[in-house]
Amino acid sequence: MTDSTLTKISPHEAIFSLDIGTKSVVGIIAKKEDEKFMVIDVEMMEYSSRAMYDGQIHDIDKVAQVAKKVKEKLENRLGFKLTRVAIAAAGRALxxxxxxxxxxxxxxxxxxxxxxxxxxxxxxxxxxxxxxxxxxxxxxxxxxxxxxxxxxxxxxxxxxxxxxxxxxxxxxxxxxxxxxxIVVDSLYSVMNKIGLEVIHLTLEPIAAIHVAIPPKLRLLNLALVDIGAGTSDIAITQDGTVVSYAMASIAGDEITEAIAKEFLLDFDTAERLKVELNKKDSHTFEDIVGIPYTMTTEEIVDKIAPVIEKLAFEIAEKVIQYNGKSPSAVFCIGGGSQIPTLTKYLADKLGLRPERVAIRGTEIIENIEFLCKQLEGPEFITPIGIGIISVKDGDDxxxxxxxxxxxxxxxxxxxxxxxxxxxxxxxxxxxxxxxxxxxLNIYINGQIxxxxxxxxxxxxxxxxxxxxxxxxxxxxxxxxxxxWAIDGVDASISLKDLIKDINSINFNGLDIHLMNKLLVNGKEVPMDYKIMDGDHITFEEIHTVEELLKRFNVDYQKTIVRVNGVEVEKAYRLKHKDEIVTLDRKAAVSVNENKVENNKIKVSINGQAIEIPKKNRELIFVDIFDYFDFDRTKVKGILIMKLNGKKVGYTDPIKNGDDIEIYWKNN
CATH class of the missing domain: 3.30.1490.110 (Dna Ligase; domain 1)
Incomplete structure (x- = not known):
C-alpha cells in the first residue's frame, strides 16, 4: 500500500474491525464509499503462545498485547489514532x-x-x-x-x-x-486495555454469513461451516436469520496430524504441506530422519483420505443433528475448508450434489474493493464480514x-x-x-x-x-x-350437585332421585359433601315402580300406585319428572263404600291446628303437605315424621284429632 492510498482516508470515515482469533489477530481498515466497501489496510499478527481456547479469551493481557501491536502498526501507517472498533464473538463459544x-x-x-x-x-x-x-x-x-x-x-x-x-x-x-x-465481557476488557470503544459487536458466524451468502439466498435453509484449526463451527440459516449453531470438535489440525504421522514430519512442516496441497500439484519435502519425498497432491491426499472422510462425516452429522435434515446447500469458509476432496466427501455424507457444497473466498464478496494487497481465500471472510456488517447495522x-x-x-x-x-x-x-x-377425576359406579x-x-x-x-x-x-395471566379455578362440586343430572321423580310429594344406597367410598355422607379427587361414588339405579316401592318398604300387593294420575302396574318403568302417589288398597275401598258425614278433619301439626278437607278416600299422611307449609326440596338433615309420637310413613292413614310432628334433624 502506498502513502497516497493512506491519504485517501480521514479519521472520521475510517472503519476499524478486529478479528480476535484463536491463533492470530487480524485488523482491517476500510471506508464506505457510495455502495462500496473499500479495504484500505490490513495487519495480521499471531500470538507467541496460546492465549485463546475455542474462541474464549483465557489470557486477556496476552491478547491485548497482540491486538495493541496490530492497532499501533495500522495507526503508524494511517497517521492518526484509532479510537473505535467493530468486533465479533466466536461462534464456537456458543x-x-x-x-x-x-x-x-x-x-x-x-x-x-x-x-x-x-x-x-x-x-x-x-x-x-x-x-x-x-x-x-x-x-x-x-x-x-x-x-x-x-x-x-x-x-x-x-x-x-x-x-x-x-x-x-x-x-x-x-x-x-x-x-x-464472559465472552463478551472479555472482548470488551481487551478493547478497554488498548483504548478502543466498541461501536459494534456481532457473532462471527453472522458476520461470515453476511458476506458469504448474498441476501437473496438467506431465506433458504443453508449451512455455513467455518473449518478452523481446532474446531469446525456451523451456523444454520433459515427465513433470513441464523436459527441454530453447532460445533464439530475436529478440524484442520486433525489433517495436519494425519500428514505428520503418515510421513514422519514435525507439526510445523506438516502444517505447511497441508496449506500447499490446494496450491501446488507436486511437493518435495524431507521427514525427520532426512528421507526426501517428491509426491503429487493426489498421492498425499490418498494417504490421508480416511481422516478427511472422518472430518466430513462429523461435520455432516452435526449439520443434520441441528438442522433436522440436510440443508439445501453448504458454504465452507476458514483455512481448513481448502483441504482437497473435503467438500466432495461432505456432499456425499449430506446426500447433496457436489456443486451444492462450495468453498467461499473473498472473491465472492459483493461491492468490495481492495486499495491494498487483495485478501484472498476463505480464511479472510470473517474479518471482512465484521467490518461490512458494522457499516450495515450502524452503531445499534x-x-x-x-x-x-x-x-x-x-x-x-x-x-x-x-x-x-x-x-x-x-x-x-x-x-x-x-x-x-x-x-377432578372420580369414579361413578366404576366408570371414570x-x-x-x-x-x-x-x-x-x-x-x-x-x-x-x-x-x-x-x-x-x-x-x-x-x-399477568389469571389462572382458572380448580374443579369443585358437592354430592348434591353431582347427582342433580340423574333422573328424579316426585314420590308422594317428596322429590327424590332414582337411586338407592348412595355411598361415597363405601360410606354414607351428607348431600353437601365436597367431592374429592379419586372418590368412588356408588349407587343402585331405580328403574321400575316395584324397585321404588322396595326402597320405601311399601307392599305392592296392599297398594294402589298412580303415576301422573293413572294407575300402573309394578313393572312400569319410571321416567324423569314422573309424579307417583300410593294409596292403601283397603282404605281406598273403605272410603268408596262408606259416606263421610263431616267435610273436614282437624289435626295438630307441630302444635298448629290445621283443617284438612276430606276426600273420596281415606286421608293419608302425605295429604298434610297440601295444607301445611313445609319445604322438602332443600335437604337440611334427616327428615323426622311422627304421628301421635310414633314414626309414620307417607301412606299411613290420619284421622281427626291426630297429633303430627315433622322437622329436620341435624346429622
Whole structure:
C-alpha cells in the first residue's frame, strides 16, 4: 500500500474491525464509499503462545498485547489514532441445548400465535435451566442469541404448524443457542486495555454469513461451516436469520496430524504441506530422519483420505443433528475448508450434489474493493464480514428495552420481538398463559368421570401503551408492560350437585332421585359433601315402580300406585319428572263404600291446628303437605315424621284429632 492510498482516508470515515482469533489477530481498515466497501489496510499478527481456547479469551493481557501491536502498526501507517472498533464473538463459544416442552390447551378454541410463542419461551427457559445445571462454574451466565423449533406436535402427532388447529395438548422440540456473558465481557476488557470503544459487536458466524451468502439466498435453509484449526463451527440459516449453531470438535489440525504421522514430519512442516496441497500439484519435502519425498497432491491426499472422510462425516452429522435434515446447500469458509476432496466427501455424507457444497473466498464478496494487497481465500471472510456488517447495522449493536420498568439490553443481531425481550428479562412463560384449574377425576359406579377446572384469563401485553402480542417487533427504547395471566379455578362440586343430572321423580310429594344406597367410598355422607379427587361414588339405579316401592318398604300387593294420575302396574318403568302417589288398597275401598258425614278433619301439626278437607278416600299422611307449609326440596338433615309420637310413613292413614310432628334433624 502506498502513502497516497493512506491519504485517501480521514479519521472520521475510517472503519476499524478486529478479528480476535484463536491463533492470530487480524485488523482491517476500510471506508464506505457510495455502495462500496473499500479495504484500505490490513495487519495480521499471531500470538507467541496460546492465549485463546475455542474462541474464549483465557489470557486477556496476552491478547491485548497482540491486538495493541496490530492497532499501533495500522495507526503508524494511517497517521492518526484509532479510537473505535467493530468486533465479533466466536461462534464456537456458543452453547446449544435441545428440549421438549408441552402444554394442555382448550380443545374448543383454535391455537393462536401467542400460545405458540409462549410455549417456545417456556422451552428456551427450560433450556437455560438445563444449561445452567450442566455448567460447573456458577459464575458463568448465558443468554439466548437464537433458537429454532425442530418439530411441533399436536396431541402427540408431529405437525408442521400448530396455528389454527384444535387439540388437547401441544408440544415443541426446541433447539436454543446461548452465548456466555464472559465472552463478551472479555472482548470488551481487551478493547478497554488498548483504548478502543466498541461501536459494534456481532457473532462471527453472522458476520461470515453476511458476506458469504448474498441476501437473496438467506431465506433458504443453508449451512455455513467455518473449518478452523481446532474446531469446525456451523451456523444454520433459515427465513433470513441464523436459527441454530453447532460445533464439530475436529478440524484442520486433525489433517495436519494425519500428514505428520503418515510421513514422519514435525507439526510445523506438516502444517505447511497441508496449506500447499490446494496450491501446488507436486511437493518435495524431507521427514525427520532426512528421507526426501517428491509426491503429487493426489498421492498425499490418498494417504490421508480416511481422516478427511472422518472430518466430513462429523461435520455432516452435526449439520443434520441441528438442522433436522440436510440443508439445501453448504458454504465452507476458514483455512481448513481448502483441504482437497473435503467438500466432495461432505456432499456425499449430506446426500447433496457436489456443486451444492462450495468453498467461499473473498472473491465472492459483493461491492468490495481492495486499495491494498487483495485478501484472498476463505480464511479472510470473517474479518471482512465484521467490518461490512458494522457499516450495515450502524452503531445499534445493542438495543435498550423496558420490561415492567426494568431496563434490559438485547444483542441486536436480527429482528427482535416482544418474546425476545421477555426471554432476556427472565420472564416466566407460565405467567403469560393462564393455567386451567385442576380437574377432578372420580369414579361413578366404576366408570371414570372428569370434572374440568375452569379456564383463566391470558396475560395482556402492552407495547408503548398499546395492547400487543409476543410476536410484535420491538425497537430501541420501547416500553413493555405485562398484566399477568389469571389462572382458572380448580374443579369443585358437592354430592348434591353431582347427582342433580340423574333422573328424579316426585314420590308422594317428596322429590327424590332414582337411586338407592348412595355411598361415597363405601360410606354414607351428607348431600353437601365436597367431592374429592379419586372418590368412588356408588349407587343402585331405580328403574321400575316395584324397585321404588322396595326402597320405601311399601307392599305392592296392599297398594294402589298412580303415576301422573293413572294407575300402573309394578313393572312400569319410571321416567324423569314422573309424579307417583300410593294409596292403601283397603282404605281406598273403605272410603268408596262408606259416606263421610263431616267435610273436614282437624289435626295438630307441630302444635298448629290445621283443617284438612276430606276426600273420596281415606286421608293419608302425605295429604298434610297440601295444607301445611313445609319445604322438602332443600335437604337440611334427616327428615323426622311422627304421628301421635310414633314414626309414620307417607301412606299411613290420619284421622281427626291426630297429633303430627315433622322437622329436620341435624346429622
Amino acid at each position: 452453547k446449544t441445548c435441545r428440549v421438549q416442552v408441552s402444554r394442555e390447551i382448550d380443545s374448543t378454541k383454535e391455537i393462536e400465535q401467542g400460545t405458540i410463542n409462549s410455549l417456545e419461551i417456556e422451552g428456551i427457559q427450560k433450556a437455560q435451566e438445563m444449561l445452567d445445571n450442566k455448567i460447573s462454574s456458577k459464575d458463568t451466565k448465558y443468554y439466548c442469541v437464537g433458537y429454532t423449533v425442530v418439530n411441533y406436535y399436536l396431541d402427540d402427532n408431529m405437525i408442521t404448524s400448530l396455528k389454527g388447529h384444535r387439540g388437547d395438548k401441544i408440544q415443541a422440540d426446541i433447539l436454543a443457542t446461548f452465548l456466555p456473558h 449493536n445493542f438495543i435498550e428495552i423496558s420490561v415492567n420498568e426494568e431496563l434490559i439490553k438485547l444483542f441486536n443481531t436480527k429482528k427482535l420481538f416482544v418474546s425476545d425481550a421477555l426471554i432476556r428479562a427472565g420472564i416466566n412463560a407460565k405467567r403469560l398463559i393462564a393455567r386451567r384449574g385442576k380437574n 368421570k372428569t370434572i374440568k377446572g375452569s379456564f383463566g384469563e391470558p396475560a395482556k401485553i402492552y407495547l408503548n401503551g398499546k395492547l400487543s402480542s409476543l410476536d410484535e417487533e420491538i425497537n430501541h427504547k420501547d416500553q413493555i408492560k405485562i398484566e
